[in-house]
Amino acid sequence: MRAAVFTQPGAIAVTDRPDPVLHNSTDAIVSVSLSCVCGSDLWYFRGESPRAPGQATGHEFVGVVEEVGADVVSLRVGDTVVAPFRWSDGSCAHCRFGYPTACTAGGIWGQPGSDGGQGQYVRVPFADATLVAVPGGTPDSALLPALLSLSDVMATGHFAAVSAGVTVGATVAVVGDGAVGLCGVLAARRLGATRIIALSSHASRSSIAVSFGATDIVQVRGAEATATLLEMTDGVGVDGVLECVGTEQSMATALSIVRPGGRLGYVGVPHGAHLPLETLFARNVTVSGGLAPARRYLPEMLRDVLNGSLDPSQVFDHEVRLEEIQSGYRAMDDRSAVKVLVTFP
């Protein structure tokens, strides 16, 4: 098969890799229909996190089941499936508690020994527990981008909103206008927030935020953003903040605008961010989030994509074929694209 692999910082190659085969009776082989590039893929692309030369890349995909092991019971060959960004066994104590992110047998696509999402085929461990089949037969191909967003960014935006305690009528702020932040806006609207303040200084991203439900856009950053948000909320602050960046400044801004007793839902992978416990203590701020347990939310979000009430597909504003994936990474890296679709011949 053809698949993308990491070569060195700044270079993603598309090479021939062995077609995956079933290893275990609970595996499935999936032919990838659509994949994409994630903001977190940029860490190794930029050399900010280690990755071995030749290691497969990508952790988001939708596809069609090609083959199933003898013990796979819920999937059939030909099913269209959505994969969350991690596999999990569905049966360990952590999976049963709702946190497949901590599955003792889990892993992320593209880790050594596994296939990446940016390739033609993927061997999926624990296929019953990991994959979610699209009900009702082959979906309209126009729905594939929205379904693909459930692999990671929409599930992560939703987890940010859940972690921020968003309820009907809430006033919330979203820090970060990347794909996850934009999906966070959409998730907050879906959960019933009535005022959604998006911090975004890019016109094209602000425009997606507004179409996703943002009621206000704050373009300034840092202390100016804090002052603006507090003024907008009569000095009270917002009920919940979705922190979708993970830097020291974004976390500090998030903390500065959440009201006493409010909640900070964070999904931005920490990059220098820290939590001043004294501030949290004095202001009763709850901090919740982390790596999104995407698999948990897939069925409900899949239902909403199919019934037309959820469409995050606008976050995909650029498209490349697998063979051109390097240019997709570049477009994400220079922020000329929010999120890049990867298509297969």
Add this chain to the structure above:
Amino acid sequence: MRAAVFTQPGAIAVTDRPDPVLHNSTDAIVSVSLSCVCGSDLWYFRGESPRAPGQATGHEFVGVVEEVGADVVSLRVGDTVVAPFRWSDGSCAHCRFGYPTACTAGGIWGQPGSDGGQGQYVRVPFADATLVAVPGGTPDSALLPALLSLSDVMATGHFAAVSAGVTVGATVAVVGDGAVGLCGVLAARRLGATRIIALSSHASRSSIAVSFGATDIVQVRGAEATATLLEMTDGVGVDGVLECVGTEQSMATALSIVRPGGRLGYVGVPHGAHLPLETLFARNVTVSGGLAPARRYLPEMLRDVLNGSLDPSQVFDHEVRLEEIQSGYRAMDDRSAVKVLVTFP
């Protein structure tokens, strides 16, 4: 009146102070029936936090209403009342959101310009919003210690349990065997936890923990405590931890024993503790707590004390008269007492 004041580290004097008078039409004057010494009073006693010589002390009391301002509507002279450790106006945005701890007009007994709880009389601002009257006339004096515990330690232990997400059937751990930790055990039992593991290395405190509902006692600390707790929970960790100390070691222990997706409820005032965000992120640990909004929980806990289903009074294991209060501080300071009652002639 006679009242305790801070003189210098290590010295609490009992002196004559002016009897308080009504300042505002929403004030009440309360004659204190019973007060106590708090673990947090030891910070200034030990010179660890600043306090002005002559400043009143104590922030926990039950008493009888002596006089009310013209705009006080819910209290009558002669009512027995419980005071939470802070006053609050009940009407600001924070109070209405359930966080009187952040009341814009709030304060803590004993702060400059206010009366302390360790004195014969207290002027209570916003009396309707601050005080909770004991219904049904003068309570049996045997109930006063239990009622007094609602001022702070029982409310704080309850907030730790709520913040740790304790639900029916949960497995929880309580870090800290001071009065708050012990009340945390009682609160966890009240909220339906079925397994309550108390970390306590003092026999007399462990014995109170057991009578409050602890199902297991872990006597070791640090890495040994972590290993023991993980072994007790099949390597999974506990659903929630009540962190009732606030030191670096206690917080590290709490974090190390909470399961992925679990909750850390912390009420120990931070003293060097910090939160490693990367660990929280990877393990989806929710951190919640801080200064307890005691006033919010007073009515429900008062009801349970009166109906006999809640009795935290065992945390008071030592009693002094107001004039002897210095010896009460010493007994708390050398940990020969868990919590010291202060009686009035």
